[in-house]
Amino acid sequence: xxxxxxxxxxxxxxxxxxxxxxxxxxxxxxxxxxxxxGPNGAGKSTLLALLAGALDPSEGTVEVHxxxxxxxxxxxxxxxxxxxxxxxxxxxxxxxPDPGAAAQLLLERFALPTEPRPSGELSVGNRQRLNVALAxxxxxxxxxxDEPTASLDPGQRRRVWEVxxxxxxxxxAVCYATQNLEEVEHADRVLVLLGGRVVQAxxxxxxx
Amino acid sequence: MGLLLRKDLTVLRRSPLLLGALCAYPIVIALxxxxxxxxxxxxxxxxxxxxxxLPAVIEVAGHSFHxxxxxxxxxxxxxxxxxxxxxxxxxxxxxxxVATITVPPGxxxxxxxxxxxxxxxxxxxxxxLAPRVTQQMQSLVYRLNNKLQQGYITANLVFxxxxxxxxxxxxxxxxxxxxxxxGTEKMLQGLPPSKRVAAIERFVRVARVGxxxxxxxxxxxxxxxxxxxxxxxxRTWVLSAQVQSYGxxxxxxxxxxxxxxxxAAAEKEEGTIGRLRRGLVSHGQxxxxxVALAAVVGLxxxxxxxxxxxxxxxxxxxxxxxxxARLPLLFVGVALAAAAVxxxxxxLGALAREPRTxxxxxxxxxxxxxxLGLVPRxxxxxxxxxxxxxxxxxxxxxxxxxLYDTDPWRALGIQSLxxxxxxxxxxxxxxxxxxxxxx
Numbered sequence: 008x009x010x011x012x013x014x015x016x017x018x019x020x021x022x023x024x025x026x027x028x029x030x031x032x033x034x035x036x037x038x039x040x041x042x043x044x045g046p047n048g049a050g051k052s053t054l055l056a057l058l059a060g061a062l063d064p065s066e067g068t069v070e071v072h073x074x075x076x077x078x079x080x081x082x083x084x085x086x087x088x089x090x091x092x093x094x095x096x097x098x099x100x101x102x103x104p105d106p107g108a109a110a111q112l113l114l115e116r117f118a119l120p121t122e123p124r125p126s127g128e129l130s131v132g133n134r135q136r137l138n139v140a141l142a143x144x145x146x147x148x149x150x151x152x153d154e155p156t157a158s159l160d161p162g163q164r165r166r167v168w169e170v171x172x173x174x175x176x177x178x179x180a181v182c183y184a185t186q187n188l189e190e191v192e193h194a195d196r197v198l199v200l201l202g203g204r205v206v207q208a209x210x211x212x213x214x215x
Numbered sequence: 216m217g218l219l220l221r222k223d224l225t226v227l228r229r230s231p232l233l234l235g236a237l238c239a240y241p242i243v244i245a246l247x248x249x250x251x252x253x254x255x256x257x258x259x260x261x262x263x264x265x266x267x268x269l270p271a272v273i274e275v276a277g278h279s280f281h282x283x284x285x286x287x288x289x290x291x292x293x294x295x296x297x298x299x300x301x302x303x304x305x306x307x308x309x310x311x312x313v314a315t316i317t318v319p320p321g322x323x324x325x326x327x328x329x330x331x332x333x334x335x336x337x338x339x340x341x342x343x344l345a346p347r348v349t350q351q352m353q354s355l356v357y358r359l360n361n362k363l364q365q366g367y368i369t370a371n372l373v374f375x376x377x378x379x380x381x382x383x384x385x386x387x388x389x390x391x392x393x394x395x396x397x398g399t400e401k402m403l404q405g406l407p408p409s410k411r412v413a414a415i416e417r418f419v420r421v422a423r424v425g426x427x428x429x430x431x432x433x434x435x436x437x438x439x440x441x442x443x444x445x446x447x448x449x450r451t452w453v454l455s456a457q458v459q460s461y462g463x464x465x466x467x468x469x470x471x472x473x474x475x476x477x478x479a480a481a482e483k484e485e486g487t488i489g490r491l492r493r494g495l496v497s498h499g500q501x502x503x504x505x506v507a508l509a510a511v512v513g514l515x516x517x518x519x520x521x522x523x524x525x526x527x528x529x530x531x532x533x534x535x536x537x538x539x540a541r542l543p544l545l546f547v548g549v550a551l552a553a554a555a556v557x558x559x560x561x562x563l564g565a566l567a568r569e570p571r572t573x574x575x576x577x578x579x580x581x582x583x584x585x586x587l588g589l590v591p592r593x594x595x596x597x598x599x600x601x602x603x604x605x606x607x608x609x610x611x612x613x614x615x616x617x618l619y620d621t622d623p624w625r626a627l628g629i630q631s632l633x634x635x636x637x638x639x640x641x642x643x644x645x646x647x648x649x650x651x652x653x654x
Contacts, residue, residue, distance in 0.1 A: 077489075084485065
């Protein structure tokens, strides 16, 4: 049996007395796509942030055996820097061998504006595309996407699913959170979260 | 860390309003500091109250003194303004004059007797210039006394000459005739020789020799020690050194705190702290990047203030000018102080979690920090001790010592340890704050 690319054992997150995520076990294996569904406040973003290492778990452990790319729900980039500058900066921080070339490639792939315009002045859709592009720096084998297609036009949504499909085809793992039931069809497996816990239910049952 | 510092500097460069304020700030501060230094070197206004009706000319022991000329000659350090007693009191109370010097009734009469010392009355306000004005008035009286002494000596020598040669004299308005030693000797020559006459003749000779030396002796006792000060350019140390040190420390504290707090909180607001902490940058490195930002910008602003200040005071002819050779030493202190303040600012930013709150918090924190730094040790001991736990007061002492102390190394060593220690503590707290911020 092949080793999972990401394994979380009993990870939980509490904010004071509030339990955002109850102890949860999750595994992401190569070649699979997992959809996280659940209503607002169910703990989807918390689980993805914990898997990405952007948050420390209150308890439990996360084992990561591959490079991970993370698309947070809210675009996370420097608003005063252009899209290209953001990509170059994070490429350098990721230790990408040729940061300039990698940044340029992603800029073109996601049809992002090339002019030196602050990314904070870009449209919501362009900012979300930049958010996704930043996650792909360093060619991650695991992609964690938090509602990645929100604010994207149909063409750009298709491009995102192409990326997901390609990564899965190359033996990578993808886990994405969504509230759009139509997007569940891209997943091999669905995890339903409710009140910070993984529940045995279908997505249709959760959303009523 | 270098990448994040470069990013923060680029972000700063692209914030036109903030950049404009950063460029204008040192110029404005330096101009203000230069003006204050200029004021420190200018003549304070002192009221001159004449209650005795000084004549235009006074004759003391045959020497004529033109009052206004004497005042002009002696009042090198102050501007004397003739005022009535009531007006002088009002202006002293309102701060329009920093002191009043009063010539009381009967002053000239006592002066002319040459046997009593009349008094001038000095009243000073309660402002910071009072000690300086008191010193200048003491200097004025000293110079007046120097001028009058010659007249007094001449008057005394008139009596000595009378004793020597005889003649008519005047004392306290009464005329009198004196035989004198010459006349005594002549009378003795007309007397038959005797032991008594011989003894008197010996006394007359000894007295003549002794009195002949009286002029030099009077001069010597009038000036047992004369203080001469070679003329040279000299900074009015206390005030201008302090205002420049406070000016730079205030600017560096204000901006380093504000920038570091804003930059730290912005990482949270823009959501980038989540990306960074995924193994790209440690919390410690993130704090270092904000500390470096504060140090770089603080150094730039501190240097600009010192240079513009130097140009302003040189152009304004303020005595002393800028100690240009000491500026590299000053820059080391500015970078150190800005870094320590930057660590405190990063902590504030981490606690505030949001740039606008962080900026407001930084402004609110700066004012008491600066105020506490101005409290003298003996005034309010608890406030002084609290100020020791903040970088501002140590920065002021560092800058003052670097710019003006003849042997600054001990002071610099102590203040460097303070700044490094406080910076280290704030750095640790800021790292902890960053951990909380990213949670």
